[in-house]
Amino acid sequence: MDLVLWHCNNGIHVRSLDGSPDFYCLCPPEYYGDRCQFQRKRLIFTLQVQMEGAFENLPLTFKIAVLLVRGSIPSTIISHDQFVYLPHHYCLPKYDTQLLYLINESSLSLSSSSINHSVHIHLYNGQTLEHHAWWYFPVPFEYLPVNRMAKRVIVTTFPVASEFSQKKFHNTNCTSCSNNAVCLGYDIDLDQDICVCSSNFTGRRCLIPFEVCTAESCNGHGKCVPSDAHFRLDDQFMCLCDKEWMGSSCEFQAPVINVTFGASGSITSLELAIIQFISIEEDYDNGSNVYGELLPIKEKPSNLTLSLYNLALNTEQTQINVKCMCCLF
Structure with missing residues (x-):
């Protein structure tokens, strides 16, 4: 049994049902190879969000897109992740992600050591998908196989005008995203467009309705706000209770x-x-x-x-x- 587990190193050993002696290895994202024997270069990124200003003027939800961008010409998105931020519910939340570099570096005309990378963070209003803010951080110590960065960003009450343009990134015509999304660019590692969905839709292309709120969600004593379809069912929405009520579903009267x-x-x-x-x-x-x-x-x-x-x-x-x-x- 131990020998079988060793076959795939950091992956999962899978065998065929037809009795064939052949096996396959299912590798986690940070490893690759026929036996998951190689480790991918990656950036472990931690983001903390701090609000500044009056909360009553804030959107109910924000969509956060974190991009790892290769500084070649044109600039290229090689990895990304997305989060949902609920400013009325979470104070100073932290988000952790792994941004992976490309496995096949030879597909690029320049070696990875001669190209700088940076992390771009984009913040969108979850209801209207209006661009709210943008941050840019160069990646230090490019030579490290496993790098780490931690940043805190301050979000103002009202959108901040920036020179951000989607034309900065290598992308296709962005035809795969639905009308309920903003296409942020093209992830060359996943070979797909990056679609930022509005709060009421989910899925890779934002085609799936996400209507988790019902009339009974907050017991008639608050406003139901959809959060993230990736959460367990009980956490896919939050309640902003009226001031006289409290509880996760506004089920108790507040003292x-x-x-x-x-x-x-x-x-x-x-x-x-x-x-x-x-x-x-x-x-x-x-x-x-x-x-x-x-x-x-x-x-x-x-x-x-x-x-x-x-x-x-x-x-x-x-x-x-x-x-x-x-x-x-």
Whole structure:
């Protein structure tokens, strides 16, 4: 048995059902050869996304395309990967991928050591497929067979104008992508167009409808947002709950604290209240969790009550600090 496993090194040993002594090796992407005995040159890339600006103005989903580009003339995409980013659900998410170099370097007119490579990151609005931002990072230490890069990018609230043009990349006429997609270029290793799908479609060519949200998805207390068809069924959508509700499907009422101001001439002249609440944990070694919320004061009654909803509220172990400001943001 051990000898059979050794036949394919880092792959899976497969034999024919007809009793033939021949076998085949199914190799993982980073290995190749008839027995998966060769390791492909690759770049292990880690991307972290940080938002900047007001979340209420952000799209519900972003599509991220990561490209490994060979700096020949014309520039050529030799590997790529795609991710779905949900800014209202994830804070500082990290994405890991392997970007593979070509197996047959001899197919290029120049040797790989004399050509520089770079990583291009493109961000699209998941609903409209509007191009939102673009980043470019040269790959250092080209001589390493297994290289690593880690980058953090900052996404602004509104799209950033750039000089990006799809004509920079070697591609075909991009006829395979559907009308529900943006064709970003041509991956010469996979021999296929790179199609970036809108949120409601999936598949290599974005031809398959992805309609995972139903009327019952968020129990009528939030907005259902499709995420990624590659996830397990329960994670293929997320719920943006109304402020009075919480839970993965908005199935629970959120705790509420009502902060009331007594009759005061100074209170009625204010435009904005900053409410800070501190959750005191039983395990004091971990410290306290501090949260805050800005609430506009729209009316000027003699007694003012502001309702504060938050998933982390615990009315038995929460200390409330209230500050008021006279400025209007």
